[in-house]
Amino acid sequence: MHRQLLNELTAFAADTRYEDLPERVVEETIRIILDSIGCGLAGVTHRRGRIGVDHGRAQGGDAATILGTGERASVMGAAFANAELINALDHDAVLPPGHVCPYVLPGALATAEALRLTGKDLILATAIAHEMSNRIGKAMDYLRDIIDGQVSPPPVWGFASTIFGATAAVARLRGVSPDQMRNALSIAAIISPVNSAAAWRQHAPATTIKYMLGGWLAQGALTAAQMAELGHRGDDDIFDPEFGYPRFIGTRRWQPENALRGLGTDWIFPRESSFKPYPHCRVLHAPLDALTEIVTAQNLRPDEIEEITVWVEGFVERPIWMNNAITDVTDAQFSIAHGMALGAHRFASGPDWQRPENVHAPSVMALMERVRHVVHPDYVKSLLADGGSRPSRVEVRARGQVFAAERSHPKGTGAPGSATFFTTPELVDKFLSNAGHVMAADRAQALAEALLNLPGVADTADLMRCMGPQ
Structure with missing residues (x-):
């Protein structure tokens, strides 16, 4: 089944079109992008966010925007900085296996801006990244796995598997061929960060890097996509459970059927995403x-x-x-x-x-x-x-x-219409509150409206240039 998994993930990432996305998927993707950018803008007030900005800036270039600063850097530099900014406050959306957007959106944002792609292109890439990340997460250990009637946190745990969704998003935006997409996903596995979050969970005071260095994963996805595009070959057997990714990433459980079931027809991430009213775990x-x-x-x-x-x-x-x-x-x-x-x-x-x-x-x-x-x-x-x-x-x-x-459930979960569902007006209020720490209220309102109308954006570079304090 391991080759089938790579084949079907490749086809999903390479062949899905914007027109194939259900309306609910488009809506939820826009909501996630809106919320994540708001968290990234506010992230400049946090020491971890500023460290990410400093590191991204040091990589030079001016191809892409660093959120909340008015500064530009290389695609690699901007992706690193924005990954750190989005998760700095721990205010960003949650999706099993945990946090996803801080890892999969920054490379897509920087790539879409540098290539002057459309809002629809960005939505499609982000939706693919979230669905793939969620599904691969379901094939592996989960923090709340129940064994013999007890919740049994795994000894090796983390969000490293989001590198597949992050890579798929970048590769799709770059317009790679199906063969290159396949190689990119395999290369992503080979260069994946380790799952080190269990050490963070068990130690106090813990590292301020938290789950992992998000900027590093975002840059890994950019690297995997470009290496495949330049001609590097991946490993067709990379999901082999004996020697491949499931073994070396450290998961106790490997159920690829969970990733494959309904792939491309049943979009599961919109109903499993949740938004955070508080900047806390x-x-x-x-x-x-x-x-x-x-x-x-x-x-x-x-x-x-x-x-x-x-x-x-x-x-x-x-x-x-x-x-x-x-x-x-x-x-x-x-x-x-x-x-x-x-x-x-x-x-x-x-x-x-x-x-x-x-x-x-x-x-x-x-x-x-x-x-x-x-x-x-x-x-x-x-x-x-x-x-x-x-x-x-x-x-x-x-x-x-x-x-x-x-x-019984926290605010930010549930289906539309439920008491705990985070409505779009509520998300806009959260965005305005976060963005208001770095820009004037009228500019924050205009940016929120532009993000809600992302399908109509002809050039994401024009939108990204509005992400600074001036």
Whole structure:
């Protein structure tokens, strides 16, 4: 089946046309691009984002735009910088196997701009990248895999497999032949980053690179596509489970049928994507929704709160989520106690959550000590019934009373029309809030409207030039 997988992924990436995309796929792709660019614009306020910009700028060139800066760099440099910017705040969309857009969009953005391609070209490439990344992720270990009735996080884990979707997007935009596409995907496997995220999860304080260096993967995809175009040959047996990608990337589980089932006809990424209201690890979003309901309804001040108890998923009992030693603002993106303390302060969602003066505020650090977490007793049963569920409960003791709220799903999930669905107007509000940290409100509004009308954009270079502060 390993050759069949490479063959069908190649055909999907090389043959799918914009006209083949269902309306829902086009809509969700536009929403993801809008949200990701907004996160990237806001990312310039974060130290990690600025490091990415500095590294991208140092690579010279002026072919493509670095988000939020008004600066240009080579395609390689801009892709590196934008990958780091989009994920800097951890505010970007989530799609199994985890984060996808920070890795697959930056190379596509830079390539489309450099080649002066259309908005439809960018939508098609981004949709292919998300669908492929989601499907290959389903063939491999997942962070919430359940073994013998228990959630069993894999010992080797990460988002390295997004390099296939990232490479497919770039290669498609470059107009390679089917044979070159096949070679590009195989080369992508050969030069894939390792899956190092388990080390990050188990160590505290952890590396500020987080899951992996997104800019490095984005550049790897650009390299794989160009090497195939220049004539390098891939390996037809690269998905061989004994010696190929499944073995050397470290997955315990390899079920390629999950990647192939309905490929090209049943688009699954739109119904599995979720958007993040808070710039914090997604596992805390349902509890944060519940906490926000309580503190808003009761108009609670942080100093009135005697204790916060939060019921969470059991697999988060790892050092990265239980860390109370917040030495860098990136640490604040994952700590359960710190995240609940921030939420109780009702800072505006976005960069304000990760400004050093807020992260290390005495009142936040003090409240952190009054937060405790408990494993939700129903989380395994709930996951087995609905993979998108996140059963959560929050109790706040204040004013001599206990206030409680519960959630089954976090905001940002669900089908259109559901209570938790992130509507397009809500995404626009999030975009305007994020973009407003680097540009005037009228320019941010105009940019949002242009992105929502991406199918009508004749030249993405004109659009990308609007991504700076002036």
